[in-house]
Amino acid sequence: MNRFEQELKNNNLVCSECLKCNKIVWPPSDYCNKCFGDVTWRKISRNATLVEYSCKNGDCFCIAELEGQIRVIGTIQDKSDLKIGQSLILERCDYDGNEKFIFRAKRND
Amino acid sequence: MRKVGIAASGLTKFTKEDISIESLMISSIKPIFDNTKNLTQKDIDVVLTSTNSNEKYLANIISELAGISPKTAHSVESLCNSGTNCIVSAFSYISSGLADVALVVGAEKSDSPGLVLDWDKSRGQYKHPIYWSSLFTSSHMRKYGTTMEDLAYVSTKNHKNALDNPYSCFDRSYSLEEVMSSKNLTDNIRLLDCSMPCNGSASILLASEEVIRNFTDEPIWLSGIGQKSISAGFTKNSELSSMQSTSSAASDAYLMSHTLPSDIDMAEVHDAFSICEIMALESLKLVKPGGGAVFVKELYETNNKKINPRGGLIGTGHPLGATGIAQTIETYQQLQGEAGKRQVEKAKTALVHNMSAAATSSTVLILKS
Numbered sequence: 283m284n285r286f287e288q289e290l291k292n293n294n295l296v297c298s299e300c301l302k303c304n305k306i307v308w309p310p311s312d313y314c315n316k317c318f319g320d321v322t323w324r325k326i327s328r329n330a331t332l333v334e335y336s337c338k339n340g341d342c343f344c345i346a347e348l349e350g351q352i353r354v355i356g357t358i359q360d361k362s363d364l365k366i367g368q369s370l371i372l373e374r375c376d377y378d379g380n381e382k383f384i385f386r387a388k389r390n391d
Numbered sequence: 392m393r394k395v396g397i398a399a400s401g402l403t404k405f406t407k408e409d410i411s412i413e414s415l416m417i418s419s420i421k422p423i424f425d426n427t428k429n430l431t432q433k434d435i436d437v438v439l440t441s442t443n444s445n446e447k448y449l450a451n452i453i454s455e456l457a458g459i460s461p462k463t464a465h466s467v468e469s470l471c472n473s474g475t476n477c478i479v480s481a482f483s484y485i486s487s488g489l490a491d492v493a494l495v496v497g498a499e500k501s502d503s504p505g506l507v508l509d510w511d512k513s514r515g516q517y518k519h520p521i522y523w524s525s526l527f528t529s530s531h532m533r534k535y536g537t538t539m540e541d542l543a544y545v546s547t548k549n550h551k552n553a554l555d556n557p558y559s560c561f562d563r564s565y566s567l568e569e570v571m572s573s574k575n576l577t578d579n580i581r582l583l584d585c586s587m588p589c590n591g592s593a594s595i596l597l598a599s600e601e602v603i604r605n606f607t608d609e610p611i612w613l614s615g616i617g618q619k620s621i622s623a624g625f626t627k628n629s630e631l632s633s634m635q636s637t638s639s640a641a642s643d644a645y646l647m648s649h650t651l652p653s654d655i656d657m658a659e660v661h662d663a664f665s666i667c668e669i670m671a672l673e674s675l676k677l678v679k680p681g682g683g684a685v686f687v688k689e690l691y692e693t694n695n696k697k698i699n700p701r702g703g704l705i706g707t708g709h710p711l712g713a714t715g716i717a718q719t720i721e722t723y724q725q726l727q728g729e730a731g732k733r734q735v736e737k738a739k740t741a742l743v744h745n746m747s748a749a750a751t752s753s754t755v756l757i758l759k760s
Contacts, residue, residue, distance in 0.1 A: 286512070308513070309511075309512045309513060309624065310512075333631075334526045334529050334530050334533075334631055335526070335529060336522075336525040336526055336528070336529045336577050336578055336579055337577065337578045338525075338576070338577040338578065343517050343522060343525075343526075345526060345626055345631075352513075353513060353626035353627070354512075354513045354514075354515055354626060355513065355514050355515045355517040355522060355526075355625070355626065356515050356517075357516075366533070380515065380516040380518065381512050381513075381514075381515045381516065382515060382516050383515045
């Protein structure tokens with residue numbers, strides 16, 4: 283497992299961030315894809331937005347956007363009354379040979 | 392830049408039968424040598440192979456098996472649009488003057504490692520192509536009101552067209568009801584909305600304007616090329632109800648060939664899934680945004696073969712590295728007036744649309760007689 287996969291396994295979603303221009307580099311890479319600066323690891327906020335979704339056998343999968351730019355396909359646990367643009371929380375991430383991103387709807391309470 | 396044309400082509404039947412990549416490739420090369428006047432192995436300057444298979448040094452192996460000692464031999468891989476990328480590479484060798492004659496050979500097996508892009512971490516556990524196509528479908532349905540019946544018309548039309556294609560993997564048609572009731576893979580993708588990986592090969596002979604008439608009296612010219620890669624990762628697609636890379640590639644191809652979308656008499660479009668044909672027609676500007684589904688239904692009801700007359704990927708099968716070349720062969724035969732029962736009347740200008748990995752990259756070719 284590489285660092286990204288190890289972090290996922292520990293329920294941490296991380297990406298690369300450029301030390302020179304501060305750009306978030308997703309998926310993680312060795313250098314910044316804007317200025318080729320060196321990068322460091324940094325945690326990604328778990329607040330997300332629902333971009334699109336569909337379902338298979340009653341289980342829903344979605345594109346969720348984190349920090350306004352990082353998009354991943356994950357599972358939505360609470361699938362009732364989904365609306366595009368609604369807030370989600372990255373409930374859990376994991377790695378078992380595949381990257382797993384599990385979201386739930388963010389409630390106002 | 393020198394003009395480049397198509398002088399000859401060869402196909403194998405697309406099949407589920409297990410055949411080696413080398414055997415597939417040499418089988419689609421053979422008809423080119425059998426049927427092309429004056430062509431000898433010594434005429435070939437370039438041999439390019441298009442595949443996602445793991446075989447190494449393949450273009451050299453195929454050259455040896457075909458008795459060719461080319462100046463240049465190498466493989467081209469770009470997942471599902473390897474075939475048209477390979478044609479564009481051959482075009483470049485010829486148009487630049489580095490070569491006069493190029494043999495482009497594509498093949499794939501049904502268990503190709505190119506079926507899933509493992510690199511794309513952002514797809515999470517949803518790496519299989521049905522998931523991106525399902526998300527495209529959700530988005531198109533939300534924006535344009537596309538229905539499951541609209542999608543079924545794509546599959547029904549293309550399976551029907553493929554009945555007149557002797558190289559198709561399928562030998563039967565599927566009614567609208569059969570497509571509608573086929574197994575649900577997701578809430579909006581059914582089994583018969585999918586193209587099927589299979590074994591198959593397609594080869595094409597390209598030549599410069601200076602020498603092409605040694606081999607054919609009726610060359611078909613590659614008059615426009617457009618390519619665009621926006622990313623490798625699916626989630627970098629900012630728009631999910633259209634194909635951004637296709638729009639960009641099409642604009643360049645139309646411009647290069649001094650052609651308008653309204654000039655296109657027939658087209659081969661990359662229907663990896665039903666939704667892809669509808670989205671491609673819109674992104675290629677062959678119809679207005681949101682007009683793809685109505686157009687497909689009209690084609691089916693009027694038995695108009697203008698789009699995917701060979702049956703597309705859904706009707707014919709999808710051997711990845713061969714697909715773009717097989718699409719181009721269809722346009723070649725159509726423009727020559729040699730497409731038999733599939734012939735689109737008075738076809739003079741044709742378009743090929745071949746894309747990869749959820750339309751993260753696209754190639755558009757425009758051909759003229």
